[in-house]
Amino acid sequence: MHKPRHAEDVTPPLVLNGAATWRWYASFLRDPLACFEAAKGRLPPITLLQNPIPFMPGGRRFLFAYGADANRFVLGHPDLFRSGGQVLVGPKDSAHYRLRRGIFAMNGDTHRAQRRAMQPPFLKPVVATYAPIMAQLIDDVLDQWRVGDTLDIYREMRKLSNWVAAYILFGSEDFHESVRMGETIERWLLLDTQARSSLMWADLPGTSYGRLLRQAEVLETAIKNAIARIRRGKMDGTDALTELIRSHDSGTTDMSETDMVAHAVILYAASFETTANALAWTLYLVAQHTELAAELCREVHTQLVDWPPEAEEIERLSLMEGVVKESLRLFPPVAHTLRTADGDAELAGLNLAGGDKVILCHYLTHRDPDVFPEPNRFRPARWRATRTDHYEYAAFSAGPRICLGMSFALLELKLTLARILQRFRFRVVPGAAIEGTIQLTLRPKSTIPMQILPLHDEFAASPVVGNIHRMVDTT
Ligand code: HEM
Numbered sequence: 456m457h458k459p460r461h462a463e464d465v466t467p468p469l470v471l472n473g474a475a476t477w478r479w480y481a482s483f484l485r486d487p488l489a490c491f492e493a494a495k496g497r498l499p500p501i502t503l504l505q506n507p508i509p510f511m512p513g514g515r516r517f518l519f520a521y522g523a524d525a526n527r528f529v530l531g532h533p534d535l536f537r538s539g540g541q542v543l544v545g546p547k548d549s550a551h552y553r554l555r556r557g558i559f560a561m562n563g564d565t566h567r568a569q570r571r572a573m574q575p576p577f578l579k580p581v582v583a584t585y586a587p588i589m590a591q592l593i594d595d596v597l598d599q600w601r602v603g604d605t606l607d608i609y610r611e612m613r614k615l616s617n618w619v620a621a622y623i624l625f626g627s628e629d630f631h632e633s634v635r636m637g638e639t640i641e642r643w644l645l646l647d648t649q650a651r652s653s654l655m656w657a658d659l660p661g662t663s664y665g666r667l668l669r670q671a672e673v674l675e676t677a678i679k680n681a682i683a684r685i686r687r688g689k690m691d692g693t694d695a696l697t698e699l700i701r702s703h704d705s706g707t708t709d710m711s712e713t714d715m716v717a718h719a720v721i722l723y724a725a726s727f728e729t730t731a732n733a734l735a736w737t738l739y740l741v742a743q744h745t746e747l748a749a750e751l752c753r754e755v756h757t758q759l760v761d762w763p764p765e766a767e768e769i770e771r772l773s774l775m776e777g778v779v780k781e782s783l784r785l786f787p788p789v790a791h792t793l794r795t796a797d798g799d800a801e802l803a804g805l806n807l808a809g810g811d812k813v814i815l816c817h818y819l820t821h822r823d824p825d826v827f828p829e830p831n832r833f834r835p836a837r838w839r840a841t842r843t844d845h846y847e848y849a850a851f852s853a854g855p856r857i858c859l860g861m862s863f864a865l866l867e868l869k870l871t872l873a874r875i876l877q878r879f880r881f882r883v884v885p886g887a888a889i890e891g892t893i894q895l896t897l898r899p900k901s902t903i904p905m906q907i908l909p910l911h912d913e914f915a916a917s918p919v920v921g922n923i924h925r926m927v928d929t930t
Pocket of ligand 1 (some may be wrong): 538558559570721722725726727729730733783787788789792793849850851852855856857858859860861863864
């Protein structure tokens with residue numbers, strides 16, 4: 456039986472049964488963000504949801520947990536808590552089933568070996584070499600902006616994130632094809648979310664589930680074609696897909712052709728939406744915090760002399776570091792994650808059995824007032840004094856499965872923000888409805904409309920409506 460290191464320090468868990476369990480599930484399925492908000496300050500760090508159908512044999516219990524202790528125990532012991540289950544499984548002989556079996560669904564030695572094989576393009580020194588091309592792609596997007604435009608900044612950041620992911624992950628040889636592949640993956644993820652919430656998981660005409668399975672077939676074929684095209688060429692690309700093919704073809708890993716296709720999809724899926732969301736929320740926060748925005752502009756203008764900068768120059772921007780960290784604290788794109796107990800374990804005095812599920816809520820972990828005073832406030836300066844480990848601040852998760860693309864994401868976020876501040880000022884359209892939602896990731900529900908202004912304009916906060924006011928205090 457495994458126990459957390461300081462089991463005696465853990466606040467006693469709450470146990471929910473019967474109708475209370477059903478109410479919790481209904482609220483979580485209907486609107487996970489509202490469910491987390493409702494739990495804030497009300498639920499202890501661990502809540503056990505008993506099997507809602509007690510007479511159902513094999514029914515699973517769920518543990519809803521937040522905080523560093525639960526993270527340390529669950530994420531720190533990947534051999535006790537399996538990853539997987541983030542997307543619908545699909546029929547065993549389907550393309551969807553094969554595609555979802557990438558790195559996220561792997562565990563144990565297989566996960567360790569394949570993660571190692573995937574790692575080279577994401578090591579920090581290699582990521583630093585992407586700075587010039589990222590900078591170029593960012594400028595390509597910003598070149599389309601005109602002072603006086605009103606743009607949906609969320610849409611723009613999705614475009615930017617798609618271009619960067621497509622170029623660096625799938626290669627530049629046929630950039631438009633890489634971008635289309637990204638869009639095909641985007642659609643597949645969207646259909647997965649729609650199919651999941653429809654609760655109608657039968658392959659029937661007109662259902663989102665049926666469309667999901669067809670989309671997976673299209674996607675699998677597109678990736679296989681791209682792999683075939685790369686193999687027909689010189690195989691000298693520095694993109695992640697070529698690296699994966701090299702790793703597979705070297706025969707030094709157990710990576711099958713099917714694994715490789717699934718990894719390619721997962722890499723894009725893991726990188727695109729998370730980064731787009733983070734960028735959109737960060738721009739929103741900067742636009743609405745005018746003093747901070749002015750200070751950040753000063754830092755960028757005085758310290759970034761050349762464009763494109765070296766990755767180390769970007770890293771030296773200390774306020775920028777705080778802004779990005781604070782934005783990911785308030786709006787962690789991966790707001791919660793799921794693990795399944797592999798065997799017996801004890802957490803906070805609760806005996807878990809193999810098959811029990813654990814939902815780790817990073818959204819609430821990041822709003823612990825003991826670790827982050829005034830947790831609903833956007834205060835980048837707090838990071839000058841706050842020292843946390845990845846279990847307390849889990850935007851990129853923690854432990855052996857920590858985000859493989861963390862350095863990549865941080866470079867892209869900081870470069871983009873810096874370049875926008877070098878070229879424009881921006882203001883949220885007054886009266887806009889700013890709503891967040893959790894659909895796999897924590898994202899804006901629809902748009903974040905912003906006016907694009909000339910550099911000599913001042914930042915000015917705008918009144919807005921929507922559930923944004925529950926997520927962050929701006930008064
Ligand atoms: C702001 C952007 C990003 C955030 C907040 C983020 C966050 C995370 C989190 C929380 C996990 C763990 C998920 C879990 O355990 O359930 C994760 C895993 C992962 N991320 Fe990211 N990510 C970001 C960007 C990226 C990028 C740019 C890439 C690749 C280019 C990437 C690749 C991956 C991969 C491959 C994994 C799986 C690692 C494993 O299971 O060993 N991520 N990410």
